Amino acid sequence: SQTIHQWPATLVQPVGSPLSLECTVEGxxxxxxxWYRQAAGRGLQLLFYSVGIGQISSEVPxxxxxxxxxxxxxILSSKKLLLSDSGFYLCAWSVPLGQTNEKLFFGSxxxxxxx
Amino acid sequence: xxxxxxxxxxxxVQEAETVTLxxxxxxxxxxxxxxxxxxxxxxxxxxxxxxxxxxxQNATENRFSxxxxxxxxxxxxxxxxxQLGDAAMxxxxxxxxxxxxxxxxxxxxxxxx
Numbered sequence: 001s002q003t004i005h006q007w008p009a010t011l012v013q014p015v016g017s018p019l020s021l022e023c024t025v026e027g028x029x030x031x032x033x034x035w036y037r038q039a040a041g042r043g044l045q046l047l048f049y050s051v052g053i054g055q056i057s058s059e060v061p062x063x064x065x066x067x068x069x070x071x072x073x074x075i076l077s078s079k080k081l082l083l084s085d086s087g088f089y090l091c092a093w094s095v096p097l098g099q100t101n102e103k104l105f106f107g108s109x110x111x112x113x114x115x
Numbered sequence: 116x117x118x119x120x121x122x123x124x125x126x127x128v129q130e131a132e133t134v135t136l137x138x139x140x141x142x143x144x145x146x147x148x149x150x151x152x153x154x155x156x157x158x159x160x161x162x163x164x165x166x167x168x169x170x171x172q173n174a175t176e177n178r179f180s181x182x183x184x185x186x187x188x189x190x191x192x193x194x195x196x197x198q199l200g201d202a203a204m205x206x207x208x209x210x211x212x213x214x215x216x217x218x219x220x221x222x223x224x225x226x227x228x
Binding site: 108 | 150157158159160161162165206215216217218219220221223
């Protein structure tokens with residue numbers, strides 16, 4: 001069966017420090033991978049998605065970047081964190097069944113607090 | 116571009132009763148899918164139900180069903196026989212060709228014993 005691992009679960013970082021959040025998927029190959037951010041009490045905002053190794057699409061300009069060094073590994077990074085980067089970050093994957101028939105499966109999330 | 120609107124930030128229901136969560140969307144696509152996701156206090160996102168826009172029949176998953184009104188671009192979720200475990204934030208989402216999944220702002224559902 002397919003599983004998705006996301007870590008760490010919580011992270012407290014000072015402003016200006018670097019960030020690296022990792023997500024890995026098991027039990028499937030060539031998944032679509034996603035990073036979402038959720039502000040407190042709000043909906044999900046898509047940050048990045050990837051349809052293959054080294055292929056990254058950014059949905060919004062920001063202080064963050066993403067990389068996909070391996071088929072089932074997706075990394076969210078920042079060189080210098082801002083206060084506004086605080087939030088709940090969710091990794092997700094899907095097996096594309098068609099351009100519109102895409103069910104997302106989410107990781108357990110990382111709560112990032114930038115102080 | 117797609118937009119999804121959930122006009123009810125909060126809803127409450129008595130245990131064993133029925134509740135309906137509203138969702139409207141706007142899309143220029145002719146082929147798209149609609150989803151309801153549930154986010155309990157654990158914050159894990161869980162797929163509740165999915166509707167293909169080309170299907171007239173409303174999707175049903177056990178106690179969860181939708182009322183899909185394509186012309187009105189409305190996609191409401193009905194929860195029957197509500198249980199305490201249904202308490203969560205519910206998100207409506209749409210997905211069209213050439214775009215990614217777009218989420219609404221969510222409705223916080225409280226189930227009262």
